Each structure stands twice: as structure tokens, then as C-alpha cells.
Amino acid sequence: MGRGVAMTANPAPFARAGDEPMLADLLADPTLHTLMRCDRLSEGDLRIAIERGRAALGKRDHAYASFMHSRLDP
Numbered sequence: 001m002g003r004g005v006a007m008t009a010n011p012a013p014f015a016r017a018g019d020e021p022m023l024a025d026l027l028a029d030p031t032l033h034t035l036m037r038c039d040r041l042s043e044g045d046l047r048i049a050i051e052r053g054r055a056a057l058g059k060r061d062h063a064y065a066s067f068m069h070s071r072l073d074p
Helices: 023-026 028-037 045-074
Strands: none
Touching: 023 045, 028 045
């Protein structure tokens, strides 16, 4: 076989909390702002999407915790 891209030891480098860059760092990056302009998005649009995602994840985690708690209770 030909040479491909080398596999890293961690196939999901951003799978753990803390590995992601801070939002403030991302928003300070001019490249991100260029991409957002091309997509006709504002920083406010991005923040709204992030908050909606956080809310959806919180609801999912809460629903899962409630389900597991009800299964463990006699």
C-alpha cells in the first residue's frame, strides 16, 4: 500500500474536556472572522448557536440521568 497519513495515538484528540481551545481564543482569530463573513454569520449568531447547543446537551444529559436514576430505583 501507499503511504497515508500517520495515525496518532489518540484518534479523537478533542474527545476529552479541556482539550478544546477557549471560545475567546477562537473569537480572537481573524481567520474565524473571515470564514464567518463568507458564511454571513456574526459573532452573535455563533454565540446563539453555542447556547442552543449547550441547552440541548444539558437537556439530553438531564434526561439520561433521570432515566438511569429511575432504572436503579426499586
